[in-house]
Amino acid sequence: MRNSLRARIKGLNSGNDTILNAVYSSTQxxxxxxxxxxxxxxxxxVFKHLCNNGLHFERRMVLPPEVRIKFIKPPMxxxxxxxxxxxxxxxYWKKGRKLAAWIDIPCLPxxxxxxxxxxxxxxxxxxxxxxxxxxxxxLYGVKIx
Numbered sequence: 001m002r003n004s005l006r007a008r009i010k011g012l013n014s015g016n017d018t019i020l021n022a023v024y025s026s027t028q029x030x031x032x033x034x035x036x037x038x039x040x041x042x043x044x045x046v047f048k049h050l051c052n053n054g055l056h057f058e059r060r061m062v063l064p065p066e067v068r069i070k071f072i073k074p075p076m077x078x079x080x081x082x083x084x085x086x087x088x089x090x091x092y093w094k095k096g097r098k099l100a101a102w103i104d105i106p107c108l109p110x111x112x113x114x115x116x117x118x119x120x121x122x123x124x125x126x127x128x129x130x131x132x133x134x135x136x137x138x139l140y141g142v143k144i145x
Contacts, residue, residue: 005079006046012083019086020050025060025078034059038079053086058093059139093141103127 014020022038038057039047047055063078105126107119 002042005042009042009046009050009081012050012081014050014052014083017053017086018050018083019053019088020047020055021080021082021084021088021091022055022057023060023080023091024058025063025080026076027061027063028076029061037077038081050083056084056088056090058090058141060092061139090141095141096137097131097133097135099131099135099137099140101129103129 012020024034024037035057063075102123103126105119105122107122
């Protein structure tokens with residue numbers, strides 16, 4: 001399945017004004033990283049031609065209406081990859097309260113040789129503005145410019 005998915009992703013075309021939009025839908029709750037499910041587990045190298053201008057990735061807690069094939073049992077996991085205008089807003093994530101903001105964190109272009117721990121280290125030791133309203137959401141989003 002992964003090889004078939006990789007081949008289809010490599011076949012997507014991007015342009016100067018496009019980004020990758022990736023959505024993971026499942027009704028299963030659990031502790032996992034959505035970027036691992038959508039990007040790293042597939043193999044980040046197959047996305048390199050689609051992410052030159054950025055990317056969106058989202059997590060949904062429902063099965064999408066796009067699943068129209070009749071199954072004996074409905075699928076438990078659904079991935080959707082598309083190329084959209086870089087001005088496109090998120091489909092499912094809606095902006096709410098700001099919980100924290102990091103200021104001037106260096107973020108190198110993401111390539112296979114860039115390891116996530118270097119970015120997390122920069123964030124851990126960088127300037128951060130944390131909200132004081134003690135709001136603890138069950139779901140949250142991260143926006144990186």
